[in-house]
Amino acid sequence: MWHDRRRIAAFLLLFGSIFGYEVFRLFFFQHGTPGVSPVSGRTTLIEGLAGTRTVAQTFVLNADGFDGISVRARAGSTGVAGDVIFELYDLVAGRNRLIYRIRHPARDLVARRSFRVSFPAIVPSRGRRFRVHVRAPQVPPDRAIALAATLTDEYPDGQLFVDGREYWGDLVFETSARYATAPWLLDRMMPLGPSWLRTWWFASALFLAWNTVLAYACFVAIAPAKGGIDKEAGRVAPASSAASPRRGDDRRQRPGVVLLFPRRAISKVGFAAVLLALVMMAGWPQPTDEVIDLLDRFPEARKETKLDSLRLAFALTPARILGELRAALLEVPPSAATWTLRVPPNATFVADIGFAPHTWTLPTDGADFIVEVADAGERIELVRLELAPFIVPEQRRWFPVRIDLGPWAGRTVDFVLRTDPGAANNPVNDACLWGSPRIVAPRTRPPRATQGVWR
Structure with a gap:
């Protein structure tokens, strides 16, 4: 066994790759650090970070020893100047308690792909909510920097604020903690056990025992299935002479895969499959309508709400009502989502509206579904529909909405989907669904140019 170099190489490759991955994940990879x-x-880029403009992101640490945060900054076309101030706050009982204030030159932020801000480790940081503020009061407006952020809600435990106003999405950031490795994992897996289960020496002993068993398993996996180990010769001996055919008999001993599946037959089947795929692609029906899916463009929509957070007011979720499934925008009133878009010719707004089924039996005064268009400073209400499924059981279904947008064809407008509370102005238990909202227009085909017509 150990005199066969190929088996030794296979053993080292198999065990070494698994062992290296374990070492990285347990002792070097950060666990519990959000990003x-x-x-x-x-x-996207949050531009104009200069003067009084501020960018803030909240997050929750799930590891002790919080000691750094990294952001991604970009310079403007005219370069950068001045300093950027990072402020770290601890959110305790809804209050911001300043922990650190650190100043760095703006040129250092944009000089590298990701800039790390380090500070003394906060040892009891697990389970605490923090907020990082980034501002540049000394940077002139013509040399403002930009911070990278996502258009979609990628981090559900945090919020992004620009100038104190919540934005949909999150800042692109990374955090680090000194004690975010193997002991943290053990603490998460064995929270009820004694404290010695979460110490470094126990983690090392467990790691060593596990990898000893793993090494033996890898050894068994690459060992020959038959025969034994010749201790005197130091090699694997065959179980019997019959188990080792002669060299000249190798061709006769091989399984007859080629006889069962001739190459010519395989080639014909493959050619037929490719030809069938090409024919299906050529004959596949092409879309005849131009569709603007408002759910796909929801990240770029302006979102407004009177609730405490945008995440409480909006959500993209599949919704099933009476067996009919729709991709939907959940909007809790009073809220509004606004898209800036160009209306195609002969366009129609198409959607299905309804209440989330889990609210049908909960007390509510209903809600208003409103579709508006804002053009040249004028806001026009196209439709207002009131639903109250708690009061009217017949309204526990999808309601189709079709609105002609012909008057705004070819113009860039603000298209608004808004929800308001019912007559009692009570938004409790109101969960309004816009099912598959989209703008549909027939796709116009250019006329054919005919040449060489005989008369």
């Missing part, structure tokens, strides 16, 4: 990575196609 938001840039998402392709859903990342």
